[in-house]
Amino acid sequence: MASDAKSGDSSLLAGLNALLGSAFPKTCRACGRVYQTAEEFAAATVPPGNHASGLKAAADDDGTVILECFRNCVCGSTLMDAFADRRDASADGALRRKRFDGLVGQLVERGVEAALARGELKKVLRGEPSEVIVAAIRSARNEA
Numbered sequence: 001m002a003s004d005a006k007s008g009d010s011s012l013l014a015g016l017n018a019l020l021g022s023a024f025p026k027t028c029r030a031c032g033r034v035y036q037t038a039e040e041f042a043a044a045t046v047p048p049g050n051h052a053s054g055l056k057a058a059a060d061d062d063g064t065v066i067l068e069c070f071r072n073c074v075c076g077s078t079l080m081d082a083f084a085d086r087r088d089a090s091a092d093g094a095l096r097r098k099r100f101d102g103l104v105g106q107l108v109e110r111g112v113e114a115a116l117a118r119g120e121l122k123k124v125l126r127g128e129p130s131e132v133i134v135a136a137i138r139s140a141r142n143e144a
Contacts, residue, residue: 026081029077030073033073044074046071046072055068106136107121116132121133
């Protein structure tokens with residue numbers, strides 16, 4: 001069960017790779033351990049306490065909404081990063097958005113409302129299940 005939770009955490013954080021990529025390598029100030037990548041960080045750390053994801057929305061001093069990511073190092077110390085903008089302005093970020101929009105388009109062609117398609121794809125990126133996506137995949141397989 002613990003490995004399932006850790007796997008779910010890894011999937012959730014994988015959806016934040018564009019954000020987290022700029023935060024690495026990350027060093028724990030308590031023990032000195034260095035996490036070279038977001039993948040290593042997600043695999044080797046756990047959310048603190050009873051927090052399922054370790055993610056929290058907060059407001060910055062100027063009122064900007066920020067995302068805080070909390071994880072416990074293997075030594076037990078809590079590490080945190082704050083992100084004010086989710087959008088990756090790089091060429092890779094533009095490519096990911098194009099692919100995402102393409103997937104939305106495919107779901108819309110299968111009769112899914114655009115807003116629902118976006119929401120369901122975001123759920124999958126967070127590591128959550130989506131019956132809408134599963135149904136679309138099954139439908140595509142049946143048509144093939």
